[in-house]
Amino acid sequence: METKDPREERTMTERRDGVHKTYKLFLGGAFPRSESGRHLTVTPASKTAASAQVCRASRKDLRNAVEAAGKAFPGWAAAKAMLRGQILYRMAEMCDARRAEFVELERRFQGARKDQAERDLDHAIQVLLWHAGWADKLAQVLGSVNPVSGPWFNFSIPEPSGVVAILPPERPGLLPLLAMLAPVLVSGNTAVSLSSGRAGPSALTLAEVAATSDLPLGVWNALTGDRKELLPHFATHRGFAANFCATDDPEEVRELRTEAADHVKRERFLPASPASFWRSRKVRDLEWIRSFTEIKTAWHPIGL
Amino acid sequence: MSATRASKNVAPPSLEEEVFPPFPGRGVDQVGLEERAASLRTRSWKRETKTAALERAISMTDLTTLEGADTPERVRRLCRRALGPAPGLPLPPVAAVCVYPALVETAVATLQGSPVAVASVASGFPSGQLPLRIRLSDTRAAVEAGADEIDVVISRNAFLRGDLSRVEDEVAAFKEAAGGAQLKVILETGELGTFDRIARAAWIACRAGADFIKTSTGKVRINATPATALCMLEIARDFERETGRAVGVKVAGGIRTARDAIHYLAILHETLGPGALTNRRFRFGASSLLDDLCRQWRKQKTGRYQAPEDIPSD
Numbered sequence: 035m036e037t038k039d040p041r042e043e044r045t046m047t048e049r050r051d052g053v054h055k056t057y058k059l060f061l062g063g064a065f066p067r068s069e070s071g072r073h074l075t076v077t078p079a080s081k082t083a084a085s086a087q088v089c090r091a092s093r094k095d096l097r098n099a100v101e102a103a104g105k106a107f108p109g110w111a112a113a114k115a116m117l118r119g120q121i122l123y124r125m126a127e128m129c130d131a132r133r134a135e136f137v138e139l140e141r142r143f144q145g146a147r148k149d150q151a152e153r154d155l156d157h158a159i160q161v162l163l164w165h166a167g168w169a170d171k172l173a174q175v176l177g178s179v180n181p182v183s184g185p186w187f188n189f190s191i192p193e194p195s196g197v198v199a200i201l202p203p204e205r206p207g208l209l210p211l212l213a214m215l216a217p218v219l220v221s222g223n224t225a226v227s228l229s230s231g232r233a234g235p236s237a238l239t240l241a242e243v244a245a246t247s248d249l250p251l252g253v254w255n256a257l258t259g260d261r262k263e264l265l266p267h268f269a270t271h272r273g274f275a276a277n278f279c280a281t282d283d284p285e286e287v288r289e290l291r292t293e294a295a296d297h298v299k300r301e302r303f304l305p306a307s308p309a310s311f312w313r314s315r316k317v318r319d320l321e322w323i324r325s326f327t328e329i330k331t332a333w334h335p336i337g338l
Numbered sequence: 339m340s341a342t343r344a345s346k347n348v349a350p351p352s353l354e355e356e357v358f359p360p361f362p363g364r365g366v367d368q369v370g371l372e373e374r375a376a377s378l379r380t381r382s383w384k385r386e387t388k389t390a391a392l393e394r395a396i397s398m399t400d401l402t403t404l405e406g407a408d409t410p411e412r413v414r415r416l417c418r419r420a421l422g423p424a425p426g427l428p429l430p431p432v433a434a435v436c437v438y439p440a441l442v443e444t445a446v447a448t449l450q451g452s453p454v455a456v457a458s459v460a461s462g463f464p465s466g467q468l469p470l471r472i473r474l475s476d477t478r479a480a481v482e483a484g485a486d487e488i489d490v491v492i493s494r495n496a497f498l499r500g501d502l503s504r505v506e507d508e509v510a511a512f513k514e515a516a517g518g519a520q521l522k523v524i525l526e527t528g529e530l531g532t533f534d535r536i537a538r539a540a541w542i543a544c545r546a547g548a549d550f551i552k553t554s555t556g557k558v559r560i561n562a563t564p565a566t567a568l569c570m571l572e573i574a575r576d577f578e579r580e581t582g583r584a585v586g587v588k589v590a591g592g593i594r595t596a597r598d599a600i601h602y603l604a605i606l607h608e609t610l611g612p613g614a615l616t617n618r619r620f621r622f623g624a625s626s627l628l629d630d631l632c633r634q635w636r637k638q639k640t641g642r643y644q645a646p647e648d649i650p651s652d
């Protein structure tokens with residue numbers, strides 16, 4: 035008869051407890067705590083699950099994130115379209131590899147059923163793949179060769195706008211963030227996102243995906259924290275070239291638009307709810323990509 | 339005694355000490371120095387103080403271009419920037435424009451009648467590896483072209499060989515060649531290796547007649563650091579106590595952010611006192627620093643973080 039080794043049992047118990055994770059910000063490719071030292075407790079959807087600690091970003095973290103995104107912009111904008119596509123594709127691969135973790139987070143913090151969480155993740159990965167495919171096709175579809183009366187070629191080509199502020203809704207967790215991030219990054223923009231409340235853990239897990247997908251440092255910077263606190267600083271920061279915000283609160287729209295006028299920012303607003311919007315085909319929209327590009331027109335003499 | 343002084347050295351004389359005999363009372367405690375310099379970075383500044391500090395830092399800047407590609411037009415553009423760091427903003431002019439000798443005349447002509455001084459590097463900048471005769475003649479040439487301030491380099495060749503009296507004699511000769519112009523002596527701290535040597539070189543330069551001691555040329559890998567600045571400021575403070583003559587300090591190379599500049603101001607204030615917060619006692623040798631100072635100043639005034647393109651840079 036086999037006797038049970040008590041040490042083995044202890045190991046099993048320890049493994050069940052696991053390492054208690056602190057969710058840190060994603061700034062310039064690093065995972066620092068908030069400079070303020072503050073954190074938020076994200077409460078689980080059910081009483082039996084564990085809560086999580088996520089960093090509560092401050093105004094200065096936002097400033098650092100915009101600096102990092104600004105520094106990363108020239109390189110990412112100049113990267114070959116194929117490379118950007120490949121990196122987004124790799125993000126999709128990495129998301130798939132972390133399937134269990136993402137599904138678990140949706141269940142734990144959003145209270146999603148397992149099958150729903152699985153479907154949302156599949157959809158999110160499909161959205162990412164769809165955008166990855168667009169990377170080397172944007173110039174053909176959004177650009178043009180224009181007829182001019184003279185011996186010139188005249189091209190219009192889309193170029194990325196700059197650093198984009200991304201404000202996804204709190205639920206469902208991963209899907210809206212990915213659906214808003216992909217159209218911004220694919221054309222060569224860099225981004226700073228703020229995920230609030232229960233969306234925090236999945237956003238910072240997606241950051242771990244980005245960090246292992248060859249996404250250059252600083253191209254996407256993820257903050258978590260209190261949206262009410264940080265929204266005014268997002269709105270007034272002149273380092274942002276555009277706002278991409280999902281909200282149902284007209285007051286947020288008003289604030290962002292008023293301040294955007296100061297700096298003539300581009301903008302696109304989406305509804306935060308219902309969740310069925312995010313689960314629909316509407317999140318695969320070329321117009322979302324176009325919103326964060328500028329059209330540059332170049333004249334070139336026709337040779338002999 | 340300052341916190342950054344080492345206690346009595348009890349070790350037997352090393353090779354280092356044979357070349358550089360002990361410097362009584364001025365050995366530097368490297369760990370203490372670096373800790374002290376770093377501790378002055380984390381202070382919080384209230385908005386009005388910060389705004390004033392940014393303005394002060396601008397007025398202490400030596401706006402510098404030392405490139406092989408410098409042309410008269412580039413220097414004229416830099417001079418216009420020196421007079422009004424950001425168009426439309428009520429900011430003070432910088433302290434000086436710093437150029438190579440060949441461009442001094444252009445800078446003098448552009449800045450005529452303004453409070454901005456013209457500084458020229460000289461003495462075989464940046465290496466100092468030229469015969470003394472030539473180093474003196476390029477110093478004189480820069481003065482004759484109208485430079486108000488001369489930035490010379492010490493011979494690290496002589497210093498590292500241990501020929502300290504030669505270093506001192508050379509600095510004295512540069513002082514004479516500079517005539518009425520202010521003499522800034524570059525120690526090139528990144529090539530000296532230890533804080534003891536930096537302290538010694540600083541002391542020699544002060545004694546030989548330097549008006550300013552300056553950290554770096556900006557042409558080597560290691561430039562100004564807060565600890566180096568603190569070390570040199572302590573020497574300037576001690577020198578003034580012993581001789582009554584005030585010597586300024588200039589930090590140069592690699593200072594790019596307003597936060598760095600404010601850190602240096604804190605070190606300056608803590609070492610030489612509030613009376614030293616003027617461009618007669620402290621300078622920043624920098625080019626892109628000015629952009630960030632203007633940007634952060636506007637942030638303080640408007641409450642809005644500024645985009646890099648909001649401030650036209652050179």
